[in-house]
Amino acid sequence: MGLAGIGSDQSAATLPPARDPGFTPRTLSTAVMDLIRLLRSLEEFLYELVGWLVFYPRMFWRVLIHPGEVALYTRRELGKDLEHRFSDAISPVLMLILSVAIAHALEMALRMSSPRFSTPVGQLLFSSEQGLLLTRSAVFCVYALGAALGTLRRQRLPVNRETLREPFSIQAFIACPFVVALALAQVAAASPAQAGPFTAPAIGALAVAWYLWARMRAFVALNGGSALRALGSVVVSFLLTTIGVVGLFAAVIL
Numbered sequence: 001m002g003l004a005g006i007g008s009d010q011s012a013a014t015l016p017p018a019r020d021p022g023f024t025p026r027t028l029s030t031a032v033m034d035l036i037r038l039l040r041s042l043e044e045f046l047y048e049l050v051g052w053l054v055f056y057p058r059m060f061w062r063v064l065i066h067p068g069e070v071a072l073y074t075r076r077e078l079g080k081d082l083e084h085r086f087s088d089a090i091s092p093v094l095m096l097i098l099s100v101a102i103a104h105a106l107e108m109a110l111r112m113s114s115p116r117f118s119t120p121v122g123q124l125l126f127s128s129e130q131g132l133l134l135t136r137s138a139v140f141c142v143y144a145l146g147a148a149l150g151t152l153r154r155q156r157l158p159v160n161r162e163t164l165r166e167p168f169s170i171q172a173f174i175a176c177p178f179v180v181a182l183a184l185a186q187v188a189a190a191s192p193a194q195a196g197p198f199t200a201p202a203i204g205a206l207a208v209a210w211y212l213w214a215r216m217r218a219f220v221a222l223n224g225g226s227a228l229r230a231l232g233s234v235v236v237s238f239l240l241t242t243i244g245v246v247g248l249f250a251a252v253i254l
Contacts, residue, residue, distance in 0.1 A: 051090075052090060052098065055088070055089050055090045056090055056095065056098060058089075059089045059090055059095060059173070060095075060099075060176060060177065060180075063173050063174060063176055063177055063214070064177045064210075067173075067174055067213075067214035067215075067217045067218050067221075068217040068218055068220065068221030069221070070170070070173050070174070070218070071170045071173075071174075071217075071218035071219075071221050071222050072221055072222070073089075074092065074166065074169050074170045074173060075166055075170075075222065077089075078165060078166050078169060091169075092168075092169040092170070092172035092173045093141075093169070093172050095172065095173060095176055096137070096140060096141070096144070096172040096173075096175055096176055096179070097137055099140075099175070099176040099177075099179040099180055100133065100136045100137045100140060100179055101133065102180060102183075103136070103179050103180055103182070103183030104132065104133050104136065104183075106183055106184075106187060107183060107186065107187060110187055110190070110191075136179075139245060140175050140178075140179055141172075142241065142244075142245055143171070143175055143178075143238075143241055143245075144168055144171035144172045144174075144175050145168060145171075146237060146238075146240065146241035146244070147167070147171040147174075147215060147234075147237055147238075147241070148164055148167035148168040148170075148171050149164075149167075150233065150237040151167040151219070152164065152167060154223075154233065155223070170218055170222075171215070171218075174211070174214045174215055174218060175211075177207075177210065177211075177214075178207055178208075178210070178211040178214075181203060181204075181206065181207030181210070182204065182207050184203050185200045185201075185203035185204040185207060186200070188200035188203055208238075211238070212231065212234050212235060212238060213231075215234045215237075215238075216230045216231040216234050219233070219234065
C-alpha cells in the first residue's frame, strides 16, 4: 500500500464521530406548530361533537313530526353556498350515519349477538363490529337511493350528481327515525320475555308505517298532487327496494 493510501486511512480513522444535533430552534418551532395544529383539530372536533348533541335530537324530532317541512328545508339549504348549508342542523348523510351508529351502540350496550354466517362474504360483512356498522349504513343508504331514483323517474329528470343530491339528502333525513325504530324492534325481539311477544312486531310495523307516511308527506310537500297516489308510489318503491336488498343478500351471503 502506498503512502497516500496510508495517509487517507489514518485521516479517516481520526475523524470525530457525528454529533446528534438534538433540538435546534428550527425543530423546536416545528414541534410547537404541530402541537398547535393538533390542539386546533381537537378543538374543532369537540365543537362539532357538541353541535351533534344539540342539533341531532332537534333535527330528529323535526323529521319525526314534520317530514314534509324537512323536505322543503332541505331543498332551501341545498340552494345555498356549500359553507352555509345546514348551519342550524346536521347534514343529511352524516345524520343517517349517526343514526346507524346509535342503533348499533344500543345493541352493543344490550350485548346482542351479531348474526353468524359461514360464507366468506357473510363473515366479512357481519363478523366484526366495523363490518356490521358499514353494512347497515350501506343498506339504509340503498333505501334512500331507491327512493331518490324513484323521485327522479317520476319527475322525468336525468340521473346525475346534481339531480340526485336533493332527493337523496331528503330521503337520508327521513330514514333516520326508521333506522332507530327498527333497532328498537330488534332489541325487543331479542328479549321477548321482558318486552313481550308482540312488542317487536308492533314496533316494526309502526316503523314501516311511519316511514311510508313520511315519504308520502315529503313527496306531496315537494311536488303536490294526491296524497293517496303518492302513497301508492311510495309503497311500490319501498317493496321493490326491500325485495332487491333481500335478494342481493340472499345471493351473496347464503
